Amino acid sequence: MDPDPKEDRLSGAFRRQKGLEMKNKVLIIEDEILARVGLHQLLDWKGLGFTLLEDAKDGQEAIRSIEENHPDILLLDLNIPKKNGLQILEYLRENNLDCKVIVISCNEEFEMVKEAMKLGAYDYLRKLNLSSEELQQILQKCRAEKHQSFRVREIRYEEIISHTGKDIFQDVGTYRTLLCILPHIDKQEGIFAVTEHCRRWLQKRGQEYLQIHKGAQCCYFVFDSRLPKAFYEELYRALAQRFPIKLYLGIYEGVMKEESDMNQAVALAEQINMVSYYDEEQRIHYFTEKIPAKEHSPKGMPHMQAALKQAAAEFAREETGNAISNIFSSIRQEKYISMNVLRRIFMDMLGVFSMTAQGLNGAIEEIQVRGDNCHYQCLLMISSLSEIEKWFQEFTDAFHERFLIEYKCSRSEILRSAFHYIDTHLKTQIHQSEAAKEIGVSSAYLSTVFKKEMGQNFIEYVNLRKVELAKEMLEEGLLVYEVSEILGFENCTYFSKVFKKYTEMSPDTYRKSSIVNDK
Structure with missing residues (x-):
C-alpha cells in the first residue's frame, strides 16, 4: 500500500518540530541551590520543548558550558561568584555569541539590571514570587524570536x-x-x-x-x-x-x-x-578529488640531513642554519608531500641535535623553545612549514647557547680550566692574568685561545656572565648596591655601566620593571 501523502507531511512536520526543540537548550546560571531547584520545578521543561543543560554554579562554569554546549537561552543570576552576570554578558558580546539572556534578579539589583540590559540582556524577571506563567511566557517569546528567521x-x-x-x-x-x-x-x-x-x-x-x-x-x-x-x-x-x-x-x-x-x-x-x-x-x-600526496622524501634528503648532522656536531651556527633552510626549500619545491613523511623528516632533524647533546652528556629537554621543552610534541602540533622552519632556527639558537661551552670544553683543556675558574670566582673580582696563572699559561695565550674559540675576549665573557647572574638577583629583590658588592665590582657606578652595556637599561630600572611584572 502506498504511503498517505498527508500522513507523511505530518510526520515530516513532527520531525522538524522535534529537531527544533532539541535546539532549545537552556542553561541556568545560579549559585544558590534552592533557587536552582525552584527553577527546575517551576516548569515542565521537557513537555514545553526545552532541554535543560547541567546548571552552572559560578561564572567560570557558565563560560565553560557556553563554549561546550552552545545554549540558546540563559537564565542568569547577576550575583554569582568568580565571574558575575555582567561579565558573562560582556563575554557574550565580545565573542559575538547568539543566545538570549533572561536576567533573574532581586529587587535591590535594579541598577545592575539596567546595566545588564545595556549589555544586551533580552529581558529580566524578579526572583521573588516568580510565577510559572511569567517564566513560560517569556521563554516561548524568546524561542519564537530566535528561530523565526533561519534553521x-x-x-x-x-x-x-x-x-x-x-x-x-x-x-x-x-x-x-x-x-x-x-x-x-x-x-x-x-x-x-x-x-x-x-x-x-x-x-x-x-x-x-x-x-x-x-x-x-x-x-x-x-x-x-x-x-x-x-x-x-x-x-x-x-x-x-x-x-x-x-x-x-x-x-x-x-x-x-x-x-x-x-x-x-x-x-x-x-x-x-x-x-x-x-x-x-x-x-x-x-576540492573535487583527493590530492595525490607523495609518499617519499624530496630528492637528496639523505645528503642534506648529513650536512645538518655535520654542522650541528661542529657547532657551526651559520652552516647549521643553511642546512635547515636547504631542507625546507627542497620540501616546498616538491609539493605535496604527505604530512606523515614530512613529520618523519622533522623528527630525524631533531634527532640530530639530540645525538649531539647526548655526546656532551646532555639532553635537548634541557632547552626551552617558546616556553616548552617537549620538542617532539611541539613539532607535531605546528601546522605550517614556515612556522616549523622558524621553530628550528629558534631551537638552534637555544641549542648553541646551552651546549656551546660544553662543546668547546670537550675540545680544549685550557678552555675547560678557564670556564671552571670563572664559575668558581664569579662572585669576586676576576682578572685575566690571575686566571692564566692558575691555569698554567700566559695571559696573552689565554686571551688568544679565548678570542679564537668563543668570538669574544675573556673579560667580556666574564662581565656577560656577571650581568646574567645580576639579573637573577635583581629579580629576587636585592638592591643594586648589594648586587654590585656580591659580584665583586669595584663600585656601584662601574657595575651600572657594565649592566647597561649588555641590557641597554640601568640595573635600577631593570629591578623596578621586574617588581612590576611580578605584581
Missing part, C-alpha cells in the same frame, strides 16, 4: 561515521556544499570563537546550515545548495577582519544524500590542512 542543525562527526545521524537528511534530503574553515590558532578557545563568529555571520544572512562538530582545529558547515564564489570571499574577509590570523577555506561541492557521502565530503574538504601546511597564498580552495 540551524548540528551534529557530531562521530554520529555520521557511526550511522546514527540519519535525521539530518530527513528535512533537507540532499546537501550540495561542505565548507571547512581552518584558522591557525593555538588554543581550543580560539576555534570556538571563530565558529561562533561564522554562525552569527550566517545567521545575519538568513543562511540555513548544518554544523558538524569534529575536533578542535576546523569549523565545518554544510549547505543544501551551491553558493557563489563571492559568498566565500565575503565570509573570508569578515573572518580575517575579526581574527588577525592566517586562515583557509576548503570547499567541496557535490551531492550528499547519506552518511557515506558526507564522510567523503569531509575528507576532501579538510585537505585544506595540507594546503595550509605549505603556506599557500591562495586561501580559498575547491
